[in-house]
Amino acid sequence: MVEVFMRGKTHCAAGILAGIQLSIIFSMPVSIINIIASAAFSILPDLDKSNSIISGFIFRKKTSEHIYKLLIYTLNAAIFFMLIKMNADFLVSGIISFFIIIIVEKKVSHYHVRKYLVSFSLLLIALLLIIITNNIFFMFPFVVFAVFPWLKHRNFSHSIIMIFLVYIMMKPIEMISSLDKISVISAFSYGFHILCDMFTRQGVALFYPFSSKKISLGYIKVGGKFSNIIEKILVLLLFIWTFISVAEILGIHII
Template sequence: MRGVSHFAIGVLTVVETSILIDKPLSPLTFMISSFCSLLPDIDESHSTVSNLLIKSSFSKAIYRYTLYLINMITFFILIYINKNLTFNFILSFVLIVLIENKLKHTTLRKSLFSALSFILCLSLYYIKAPFAFISLTIFIGVAPWLRHRGFTHSLIGIILFYFLLKEIETIINCPQLALYTSISYASHIFLGDIFTKMGIPIFYPISNKKISLAPFKVGSLSGNIFELVYTFVYFLIVICTFKYKL
């Protein structure tokens, strides 16, 4: 599903859960849990949540300047080794083409995530922050290198995420944070991506088999219509539940 649909379904799921179990949502819990409806796609370098953390325009600019810098360094090294300018121009052009084929924008984005995560981890360690926050930062840095719809879209991913959030819940004294955030996270998988053609590997890494309940392709016309109708019906269900509880 698209990011906007995941977000809407995550918000609706959190609200529906709050109504059913009769446990109020604090503003902080609501904001964090809503954001976490997008978090499973952090294993995709161009996902909505990834673009929220690092703008695509920023990484593209870094990518462009990195190629320029590599080209300049390569050319000056060649000049130092060989005084033939024509040969150096041709060879540096060939080398930059080869480098561009190997160094993709996606690879650079992943490297930026890892670098920023490493810097943040060091900063948190220096100020003696709780290990739960450091672990979450490590996860953000490593996740883009994982296989898309692998660990982050599995039952074990949800379980580990819950226990990590439970630690953070205790530290910041935010009741029900782990519960609502994990439910929102799980809605991305069981109320979202499971209805796509690609499916989800629920039992990863025990099994790589992906389970799909619908043939819709993300971004297709039929997929977009399904997401719109599905979200609207879900919204009506939440309204009916609220009226029934009253």
């Protein structure tokens, strides 16, 4: 399958490096938590795509496939036994349930069930956080992202409004915890993902919901050999830049 967008791994690597770079430029703390936030928020926009890295991280695809199969089998068996109870004729019940099963399998797809499972997992985390922290601010990001699997890909998730929303959601968490500058880092990493996607041919609906027009700054077709090389070169350049910056801070002059 040809991926339409930059791959999750590239997003994650670029997000972490850009996060570190931002911290260095603006003299912000480079903590482990901030790096984790950078990594997470740089792949979170693609949560509206059920085969993305972040979606697989929240709920394993293999597990959701097993649950889906179990659900379908249980549903089919239930339909069959219900029909047998209603209609004593085994043959008639068998034929009717055969057709109902075909309809059920057509209507209930794995991706549909998967969306519920991803959303449900995030809501469960939100609930646990409320119980553990006794503070509603920790749950907001999880509740907002629980909606993501149901959104149209690349619209709301890849908009400027969402970057602000990430900042607004993370600010109270920063204030009530000791997580210094996590709101800026999170919003920046989220925005950096969108910026990277803007260089793909597909573009992003940056001004959603005011405009659904896809804005693109480049012609990179993701998934192709050329774009894979470009992605690697960009990450490498960013890595070298970050490496030099860190070395400068430590007093080692490379150039």
